[in-house]
Amino acid sequence: MNSKKQKTTKNNTSYFLEDCHKVKLAHPNTNQCPTDSEITSLKVGDLVKLVFNQVTNEDGTLVERxxxxIKTINEDGSYSGILDFNPLVIGELKRGCEITFRKENIAIIY
Structure with missing residues (x-):
């Protein structure tokens, strides 16, 4: 992505979550993601891995998994969770931050 300045997403952050299911469709032999039945069985307290992307000022993208x-499973199909990791490259996030995501953002279920 060619951007001369920091990109801000609609939720006023400089990162966005990967759509892991689209990536799997594009690269089925190298990318895995949970099945719909595995995602349906998720419950509050489960750990999921999300892929965070951040566009940089240097015309690149930092990626951090x-x-x-999971803290809440919402009626609209979205999830709210607490970051259980100390980010290494995405500075605006810290362990304990609340993250809202959808099933297509889930890369791995622990």
């Missing part, structure tokens, strides 16, 4: 503990 981090564990999030």
């Amino acid at each position: 981090m564990w999030v503990k």
Whole structure:
């Protein structure tokens, strides 16, 4: 992505979550993600790994895979969770931050 300045997403952050299911469709032999039945069986307290992307000022993207503990499963199908990892490259996030995500953002279930 060619961007001369920091990209801000609609939720006013400089990162976005990967759609792991789209990536799997594009690269089925190298990328895995949970099945719908595995995702349906998730419950509060489970850990899931999400892929965070951050566009940088240097025309690149930093990628960090981090564990999030599910706090709420919402009626609209979204999830709220708590970051259970100390980010190494995405500075605006810290362990304990609340993260909202959808099933397509889930890369791995612990």
